[in-house]
Amino acid sequence: MDAVPGELWELEHALTRIAHLLTRSRRHDHVIAAAGVPVERAAVPLLRLLAETPGPLRPSEIAAALGVEAPHVTRQIQRLERAGYVDRVPDPDDGRAQQVRLLPAGADAVDRVRAVGRRWMVGALAGWEPEERLRLAGLVHRMVDDFTAYSAADCDHYGVSGPPGGPRG
Template sequence: MSSRVPPDIAEIERALSRVAHMLTRFRQHDRTVVAAGVPVDRAAVPLLRVLAEEGPMRPGEMAARLAVEAPHVTRQLQRLEAAGYVERVPDPDDRRCLRVTLSRAGADAVESIRASGRRWISDALADWSPDDRERLAGLVHRMVDDFEAHSGSRDAETARN
């Protein structure tokens, strides 16, 4: 591979780094959850979102889906269960196992977090045209899909070697 990086690739990497930094700052999370009225750790939000999007699942499935270690998921789920945001229910496919599902409070919390985030995005992009916002959404989805596909091919390549 050439050591020369095309300028557009370097600029995309720079922009993604800026976005990642901005979205993962503690203050941004704190503002979002305070505005949403949902006092949860930053690490718990992806768990709530995946349950809202994909439905009940086993903790191990959540860890795999989020590409994090299982003990991390277990700790977060314990906190979310104590706060009343998730519940453990029997797995219909294997009664020896449990799945995690959102409680009513958890579903409300996810919707509040989403609404807070959408307000923030709407305010930040208020000067953008609807066409530009639609184009951005399409390109971001395309980029994530391509990144996921490429990541999967890299995982398969690593497993072969």
């Protein structure tokens, strides 16, 4: 195995800690209770995606954007439909296909979840200077962009999600 610089070990550790923190079910339970939005943890990214996308999306587009399997998306769409947060509409480009659109109740739910998250972040980062928060945001955006570009190039070059002999994910 190649030697890994110490700062990358530290970065990996920090990313693991934040991923764990942000995806804990207890945190989700607190957020949905505070927001008054009774949805499963897996439904929140789907709602956020629809809120951030102009217009409805096909279930296959949702699955691709979220990096999950189509049956997972179908189950979440069904639950969100029953809750009145989304509905299905005919795809204007293909009469056989359907798209999923966010309903006003779904947009309100996303706004309430985001508001709780923002209040939490304001409290957690209260000791940070505005410039520090902006710098962190810029670095995180840059990291995500670089990870995305590297993943795309890696997949194109090797036809897989990692280099030969390396981890595949």
